[in-house]
Amino acid sequence: MSVTRRGKNPATRVLRAPGGISLRVEPRALAAGTVLALVALAAAVVLIGTGDYPIAPLDVVRTLLGDGVPADEFIVNDLRLPRVLVALLVGASLGMAGAIFQSVTRNPLGSPDVLGFGFGSAVGALVVIVLFQGAATAVAGGALVGGVLTGAAVYLLAWKRGIHGYRLVLVGIGVDAMLVAAVNYLLTKAQMVDATRAMVWLTGSLAGRDWAQVWPLLAVCAVLFPLVLGQSRAVRVMEMGDDAAYALGVRVERTRMLLMLAAVLLTTAASAAAGPIAFVALAAPQLARRLTRSPGANLLSAAWMGAVLLIVSDWASQRAFGTDQLPVGVVTGLVGGVYLLWLLVAERKAGRI
Secondary structure, three states, rough: OOEEEEOOOOEEEEEEEEOOOOEOOOOOHHHHHHHHHHHHHHHHHHHHOOOOOOHHHHHHHHHHHOOOHHHHHHHHHHHHHHHHHHHHHHHHHHHHHHHHHHHHOOOOOOOOOHHHHHHHHHHHHHHHHHHHOHHHHHHHHHHHHHHHHHHHHHHHHEOOOOOOOOHHOOOOOOOOHHHHHHHHHHHHHHHHHHHHHHHHHOOOOOOOHHHHHHHHHHHHHHHHHHHOOOOHHHHHHHOOOOHHHHOOOOOOOHHHHHHHHHHHHHHHHHHHOOOOOOOOOHHHHHHHHHHHHOOOOOHHHHHHHHHHEEEEEEEEHOOOOOOOOOOOOHHHHHHHHHHHHHHHHHHHHHHOO
16 A cells, blocks of 8 residues: 655645555544544543442443443443443534534534524424323434424525525524424423423433433434445535536535435434434534644544533533533533634634624
């Protein structure tokens, strides 16, 4: 295998293997993604050991490898590991979905939080809770259906001889406002017990998550992550504009529709597992891009950054407020609100808004 340097970025390397196969590699982006992955896994180990019955990180690793004492095995494998896996998968799904939307719209505000997909899932879940008093599985199904229908509605309303980034954002903001009104209406119609249950779901929480949430979300990620990563080159080319993408052989509308469908499914699957977790999809891609200093969507780095953000937020929700444990959605909302204000100020100074 030979290594050559190509392109304007001197840090870029192209690995060439026999048979004409080549792989474009940017060492800084690769290093940043590796560090983020290690940080996410290390934070997960620390979070598993956190609680009323603390377990040292080394004992957590030993237990995960099947060499722990019976008490640790029960606490780690049955009680805490499913919650942490849900956090990793939800964070990674939201991070990658946010990177896709921001790349497709070519707008740092283009995320599921802004485009209304989170509240689309919320409306679907609340319809099941308030009108049908459905069980947890039915609520998750309602969230999936609501998110997918919202994605289809936003795409169709924004279509006009193609999809323009700012038009998609504006339509998403309008749909989001209507969905917020629908959520409020459903809450006013709910009985006290159903309203309390709905508010807990709307906050976004990882409490009580078990293997029933892990396996469906893992299956969605196992299918969609390779599909999205296989379109990495097309995503990078599309950021240069539709005309340039067409000239380089990318089927723009087909690729855009495929990517948006994958992003909507990732977002709704994450919402079905943990409720609407705010701002992770907005912040993770931008933070990943600043770490890698690489053009393009940085899909894998954004996914790992989302996992890191949610794991750290879940730790903070359990430990940073004394004896009071907050839902993780409250913590991400607080941090994300500050980040959004900073992003708006930065974009205004740059003259983009």
